[in-house]
Amino acid sequence: MTTNRTIRLKARPSGMVGPEHFDFAEEAMPVAGDGELLVKTGFISLDPAMRGWLNEGKSYIPPVGIGEVMRAGTVGEVVASNADGFAPGDWVAGIWGVQTYAAVAAKDVHKIDTGLAPPERWLGALGMPGMTAYFGILDVGALKDGETVVVSAAAGAVGGLVGQIAKVKGCHVVGIAGGAEKCSYVVNELGFDACVDYKEDGVLKALATACPKGVDVYFDNVGGPILEAAMTLLRRGARVVICGAISGYNDFSKIQGPRNYLNLLVQRARMEGFVVFDYEARYGEAIRDIAGWLQSGKVKAKEDIQHGIERFPEVLQMLFKGENFGKLILKP
Amino acid sequence: MTTNRTIRLKARPSGMVGPEHFDFAEEAMPVAGDGELLVKTGFISLDPAMRGWLNEGKSYIPPVGIGEVMRAGTVGEVVASNADGFAPGDWVAGIWGVQTYAAVAAKDVHKIDTGLAPPERWLGALGMPGMTAYFGILDVGALKDGETVVVSAAAGAVGGLVGQIAKVKGCHVVGIAGGAEKCSYVVNELGFDACVDYKEDGVLKALATACPKGVDVYFDNVGGPILEAAMTLLRRGARVVICGAISGYNDFSKIQGPRNYLNLLVQRARMEGFVVFDYEARYGEAIRDIAGWLQSGKVKAKEDIQHGIERFPEVLQMLFKGENFGKLILKP
Numbered sequence: 001m002t003t004n005r006t007i008r009l010k011a012r013p014s015g016m017v018g019p020e021h022f023d024f025a026e027e028a029m030p031v032a033g034d035g036e037l038l039v040k041t042g043f044i045s046l047d048p049a050m051r052g053w054l055n056e057g058k059s060y061i062p063p064v065g066i067g068e069v070m071r072a073g074t075v076g077e078v079v080a081s082n083a084d085g086f087a088p089g090d091w092v093a094g095i096w097g098v099q100t101y102a103a104v105a106a107k108d109v110h111k112i113d114t115g116l117a118p119p120e121r122w123l124g125a126l127g128m129p130g131m132t133a134y135f136g137i138l139d140v141g142a143l144k145d146g147e148t149v150v151v152s153a154a155a156g157a158v159g160g161l162v163g164q165i166a167k168v169k170g171c172h173v174v175g176i177a178g179g180a181e182k183c184s185y186v187v188n189e190l191g192f193d194a195c196v197d198y199k200e201d202g203v204l205k206a207l208a209t210a211c212p213k214g215v216d217v218y219f220d221n222v223g224g225p226i227l228e229a230a231m232t233l234l235r236r237g238a239r240v241v242i243c244g245a246i247s248g249y250n251d252f253s254k255i256q257g258p259r260n261y262l263n264l265l266v267q268r269a270r271m272e273g274f275v276v277f278d279y280e281a282r283y284g285e286a287i288r289d290i291a292g293w294l295q296s297g298k299v300k301a302k303e304d305i306q307h308g309i310e311r312f313p314e315v316l317q318m319l320f321k322g323e324n325f326g327k328l329i330l331k332p
Numbered sequence: 333m334t335t336n337r338t339i340r341l342k343a344r345p346s347g348m349v350g351p352e353h354f355d356f357a358e359e360a361m362p363v364a365g366d367g368e369l370l371v372k373t374g375f376i377s378l379d380p381a382m383r384g385w386l387n388e389g390k391s392y393i394p395p396v397g398i399g400e401v402m403r404a405g406t407v408g409e410v411v412a413s414n415a416d417g418f419a420p421g422d423w424v425a426g427i428w429g430v431q432t433y434a435a436v437a438a439k440d441v442h443k444i445d446t447g448l449a450p451p452e453r454w455l456g457a458l459g460m461p462g463m464t465a466y467f468g469i470l471d472v473g474a475l476k477d478g479e480t481v482v483v484s485a486a487a488g489a490v491g492g493l494v495g496q497i498a499k500v501k502g503c504h505v506v507g508i509a510g511g512a513e514k515c516s517y518v519v520n521e522l523g524f525d526a527c528v529d530y531k532e533d534g535v536l537k538a539l540a541t542a543c544p545k546g547v548d549v550y551f552d553n554v555g556g557p558i559l560e561a562a563m564t565l566l567r568r569g570a571r572v573v574i575c576g577a578i579s580g581y582n583d584f585s586k587i588q589g590p591r592n593y594l595n596l597l598v599q600r601a602r603m604e605g606f607v608v609f610d611y612e613a614r615y616g617e618a619i620r621d622i623a624g625w626l627q628s629g630k631v632k633a634k635e636d637i638q639h640g641i642e643r644f645p646e647v648l649q650m651l652f653k654g655e656n657f658g659k660l661i662l663k664p
Contacts, residue, residue: 060598223594242597257589262555265574265605266392273597 004029005332007070007098007312012054012063016250016320019313021054022070030103037109038080039092041100044309044330045073045123046316047157048221051249060275069097070312073128075112075119076102086111093122098312100332116291117301124157124327125294125301126287128276132243133161134286135279137219138169140272141241145170147216148235150207152226154195155182157327158243161290162219163192164299174210176203176226178322185325190300204229214238222247228258240264240271250320302326336361337664339402339430339644344386344395348582348652351645353386354402362435369441370412371424373432376641376662377405377455378648379489380553383581392607401429402644405460407444407451408434418443425454430644432664448623449633456489456659457626457633458619464575464608465493466618469551470501472606473573477502479548480567482539484558486527487514489659490575493622494551495524496631506542508535508558510654517657522632536561546570555579560590572596572603582652634658 003026010023032038053064053071064071074097078090083106086092094109096102112122124130136158137143137151149166153159154175163173163186175186175195183195194210196203207229214235220227223245231240248255264271279286293299304324306315309332318324335358342355364370385396385403396403406429410422415438418424426441428434444454456462468490469475469483481498485491486507495505495518507518507527515527526542528535539561546567552559555577563572580587596603611618625631636656638647641664650656 228589242594244597245594248594255591255594257560257591257593259587259589261589261593261603262574262577262580262587262605264603265576265607268606268610270602270604271593271596272600272602273594274600275597278600 003027004099004101005309007309009054009064009066009068009070011066012056017051017054017313017316022313024310030101032080032082032103035083036103036105037078037083037086037092039076039096039102039104040079041074041076041102041332042091043075043120043123044098044332045127046319046328046330047073047128048244048246048249048319050316051320069099071095072098073123075122091119093127098309100309117294120303120305120329121301123329124303125161125290125299129157129327130161130290131279131283131286132276133158133165134290135276135282136241136243136274137162137165137217139279140274141217141219141239143169143171143217148172148174148211148213149217149219150174150176150211150215150230151219152176153221153246154186154192155325156221159219159221160186160190160302160326161299164190167191168293168298174207182325198226204232208233217241219243220245223255224248228260231258231260231263234263234267234269236267238267238269240269242271242273246320303329305329305331307331334361335359336431336433337641339641341386341396341398341400341402343398344388349383349386349645349648354645356642362433364412364414364435367415368435368437369410369415369418369424370433370435371408371428372411373406373408373434373664374423375407375452375455376430376664377459378651378660378662379405379460380576380578380581380651382648383652401431403427404430405455407454423451425459430641432641449626452635452637452661453633455661456635457493457622457631460608461489461659462493462622463611463615463618465490465497466622467608467611467614468573468575468606469494469497469549472604473549473551473571475501475503475549480504480506480543480545481549481551482506482508482543482547482562483551484508485553485578486518486524487657488553491553492518492522492634492658493631496522499523500625500630506539514657530558536564540565549573551575553578555587560592563590563592563595566595566599566601568599570599570601572601574603574605578652635661637661637663639663
């Protein structure tokens with residue numbers, strides 16, 4: 001046996017999160033109690049929502065406590081089992097955080113089928129980002145065939161899937177991403193109809209050109225001026241799906257609401273937020289559909305796998321700097 | 333016969349609308365052509381939306397043209413008829429604008445039953461404000477029994493009805509209005525459970541106290557900091573109905589979006605705009621319900637009737653200064 005290597009929250013960031021807010025430690029191996037499993041972490045998910053979990057105060061889940069292991073979605077292999085129905089060698093998914101081993105209650109994890117997709121994909125297309133994309137665009141966005149869909153952070157884990165699902169549903173799909181390389185990937189690899197580079201001038205004009213009929217569904221991961229640009233182009237009866245606002249996560253005091261929100265009135269449109277956990281009872285439906293699309297090649301999954309648990313803080317920063325390409329994952 | 337007195341748009345305002353933007357004139361009497369009626373204007377409706385009609389550019393209806401009679405909802409008496417089904421003495425409602433007489437196509441007006449309610453009420457509780465309140469709170473707001481409803485401009489034509497309809501539906505209803513006199517009217521005359529004076533300090537705290545369970549439906553007529561305060565208190569699954577934003581109508585450049593719009597995500601809430609004209613096919617349903625509530629005393633209507641067509645510009649300003657009390661109407 002070896003030690004458990006952990007990343008614990010040391011201090012709450014007030015601006016950009018960085019290495020100064022975390023402690024890396026080597027600790028004693030955890031021991032699985034009754035009904036628990038000892039799992040070895042295979043892959044750790046890095047998500048924009050993590051930044052929100054570091055802030056004090058009420059949100060949709062409690063913040064990570066100072067001194068606690070950093071919360072993260074995880075997949076791993078069962079090393080020892082004190083619970084019925086689980087055996088060493090099983091792969092499970094859970095939220096046991098940024099550590100190389102964990103003792104977790106069997107009720108807090110679920111088995112994943114590594115025959116259907118490799119383990120890391122259960123943190124991406126078949127994990128939270130996949131569930132978020134699926135229910136966000138189909139349920140909250142109430143997508144209809146042939147509509148025009150715009151999605152920001154289109155080269156990211158959620159955005160890339162949202163657009164691909166919309167293509168499966170016969171929509172005209174336009175991404176927004178940062179830089180020529182990402183835009184090329186979004187169009188040529190993921191099959192979007194167009195992609196607007198938000199780092200270039202004239203985002204609104206480029207978006208208007210790419211959406212000649214206007215925008216029926218805008219799926220927002222970023223907030224800020226990009227949200228405003230998309231809202232300028234809403235069509236009658238449009239839906240704006242608020243999934244996140246990564247541009248503001250490191251400084252909530254700078255978040256602006258969309259100044260053109262009255263376009264919701266002019267266009268009889270709605271803006272709606274959601275939290276994927278509310279759809280837990282329906283995850284099976286999403287996994288079945290997405291796995292089918294992956295197998296038939298209609299949807300592609302891409303993971304950006306970084307290595308070394310001690311690099312967690314800098315890898316997390318990649319998300320907020322827009323440096324990742326596909327689903328960002330840490331292999332400890 | 334006499335002359336037709338008119339108010340025509342002289343110049344587009346860039347800030348607060350005022351007398352300098354209109355011309356008052358005495359003109360020749362209009363003549364009713366085939367299929368038309370000559371009507372004598374009984375009452376003219378003054379509405380916040382008028383400010384939007386003065387701006388150049390695309391909106392839900394075209395702007396009023398320079399030199400045109402100012403658009404306004406109107407009721408009046410038929411003086412001469414060249415159309416089947418209409419006779420002198422009939423009362424009709426239409427949108428023939430700020431003038432004492434008009435020749436209007438019979439297809440552009442509808443008869444009103446002055447036995448059911450006096451003519452001016454067909455510009456208020458049984459007119460556009462009534463339709464706006466009814467479909468806004470029941471249809472867009474998707475009101476459910478026992479919910480907590482907050483409405484701004486609660487002493488105004490739409491707000492006062494929204495709250496009273498919500499009371500009919502068994503809700504806990506809190507108004508927001510300017511000044512002690514209006515707040516007293518909203519609670520004591522209209523029967524709201526509470527009313528917060530936005531001219532006092534501590535609006536958010538007062539609103540939180542008045543809504544101990546939080547806010548299920550917020551019906552917004554004003555925008556700005558009041559919208560933000562209400563959005564801070566949203567409950568899970570809340571609906572924000574965007575009816576207007578009078579605080580910004582005279583200077584669109586100053587409109588801010590709600591900085592806390594991400595609360596839509598945390599609370600799985602939605603913000604939705606609407607335009608009452610979309611409900612035209614269902615106006616009969618609303619008139620039937622509202623007339624019934626008026627007759628049974630469950631809902632009270634109040635009109636603030638000003639006199640003199642030449643005073644139109646200053647009376648219009650009363651709306652934006654919050655000086656009216658109930659539905660603002662001009663008797664020419």
